[in-house]
Amino acid sequence: MKRGTTIYLYELAWILPSVAIPVGMLVALLVTSFGAGKHLPGVGGMVDPNKVDTTPPFDRPGVVQVAPGRYEVDMVSQVWSFSPNEIHVPAGSEVDFVATSRDVIHGLFIPKTLTNVMLLPGQIARVHARFDKPGTYPFYCHEYCGMMHHTMAGQIIVEAGGQASPPKGGQ
Ligand SMILES: [Cu+2]
Numbered sequence: 001m002k003r004g005t006t007i008y009l010y011e012l013a014w015i016l017p018s019v020a021i022p023v024g025m026l027v028a029l030l031v032t033s034f035g036a037g038k039h040l041p042g043v044g045g046m047v048d049p050n051k052v053d054t055t056p057p058f059d060r061p062g063v064v065q066v067a068p069g070r071y072e073v074d075m076v077s078q079v080w081s082f083s084p085n086e087i088h089v090p091a092g093s094e095v096d097f098v099a100t101s102r103d104v105i106h107g108l109f110i111p112k113t114l115t116n117v118m119l120l121p122g123q124i125a126r127v128h129a130r131f132d133k134p135g136t137y138p139f140y141c142h143e144y145c146g147m148m149h150h151t152m153a154g155q156i157i158v159e160a161g162g163q164a165s166p167p168k169g170g171q
Contacts, residue, residue, distance in 0.1 A: 049121035063165035085154030
């Protein structure tokens with residue numbers, strides 16, 4: 001009798017957390033998703049992957065100043081490069097990356113920042129980074145995308161003097 005009660009409590013000690021943990025995770029998911037508005041990172045719109053070249057802003061990849069100290073980088077990835085692959089911004093800049101892929105799945109990873117996003121054909125990724133310290137910030141494709149994947153990289157040069165990339169070409 002005594003022994004039977006002990007086993008029941010022991011089982012209960014396992015069963016309760018095994019119910020409470022999934023329920024807690026589900027509640028956390030609902031709260032963050034609907035309450036706090038957390039969603040899959042980087043899905044900032046859709047674009048026809050076959051028409052990237054003619055769809056603004058990807059028809060003219062490059063750096064645009066959107067406000068004092070704030071820049072938008074319109075970026076296209078393809079095997080095996082980024083356009084643009086060299087970006088100049090002044091120190092202290094807030095930079096929004098608006099990026100997509102023209103062909104296969106790529107990634108955008110800027111190690112010295114928290115920027116790490118997948119670039120999926122058909123989807124527009126929007127990520128933000130702040131560059132306070134002058135220097136060179138390399139960025140990489142972190143999704144294996146074929147034979148020359150390891151060469152797919154670029155750099156952001158944060159200028160102490162405050163020079164941004166020249167304005168986009170074209171009209
Ligand atoms: Cu890639």
